Amino acid sequence: MFPAENLRDWRGEKVLDPDGSKIGDLEAVYVDTATDQPAFATVKIGIIGRHKLAFVPLDGATVLPSAVRVRYDKKTVGDAPTIDLDGELEAAEEPKVFAHYNLPYQTSAPGVRRLARR
Numbered sequence: 603m604f605p606a607e608n609l610r611d612w613r614g615e616k617v618l619d620p621d622g623s624k625i626g627d628l629e630a631v632y633v634d635t636a637t638d639q640p641a642f643a644t645v646k647i648g649i650i651g652r653h654k655l656a657f658v659p660l661d662g663a664t665v666l667p668s669a670v671r672v673r674y675d676k677k678t679v680g681d682a683p684t685i686d687l688d689g690e691l692e693a694a695e696e697p698k699v700f701a702h703y704n705l706p707y708q709t710s711a712p713g714v715r716r717l718a719r720r
Contacts, residue, residue, distance in 0.1 A: 616669040617645045617658065619676045626679075628670055629655050632691070632717040636710055641717060642699065643670070646687070647680055654684035657691075657699045674703065691717060 617625045626645040634641040643663075644655035662673040672679070683698045685691055691699070696716050700707035709716050 612665065612670055617643065617679075618666070618669050618671045619679070620671065620673060621675070622671075623676050625658070625672070625676045626656070629687075631660070631720050632657075633720050635715055635718050640720075643672075644685070645679060647684075653687055655687060655689070656680065656682045656684045657702075658682065659703050659705065678703075691719075 612628050613630070615628050617628050619625055626647040629644040629646050631640050632642040632644070633639060640660045642657045643660055645658055646653050647656050648654050656679050658672050658674055658679045660672070664671045682702045683695060685695075693713075693715055697707045699717075707716065
């Protein structure tokens with residue numbers, strides 16, 4: 603995996619699915635609070651005037667010239683939990699993001715956040 607500080611440089615770049623189809627544009631990186639490693643990105647999806655930010659795991663993602671390729675197809679990311687462009691992921695919504703991708707969700711202690719935006 604690549605360091606989160608390098609991935610931040612890709613804000614606004616294309617996010618592609620495994621087949622090379624554009625999913626959207628990378629908006630932000632969320633790190634796992636236990637490891638401080640990149641865990642998810644938000645991707646700007648939708649049509650003009652109706653954009654949302656969808657969450658996609660960064661595990662297995664690769665950086666290409668002017669794009670980031672993720673392991674999940676466009677439809678799966680499009681169906682993922684979203685937030686508004688100026689929104690924030692609520693703590694209660696974190697488990698839904700992980701569940702959408704069939705990823706285990708566990709925090710180090712009750713009330714502790716698993717994801718932090720960088």
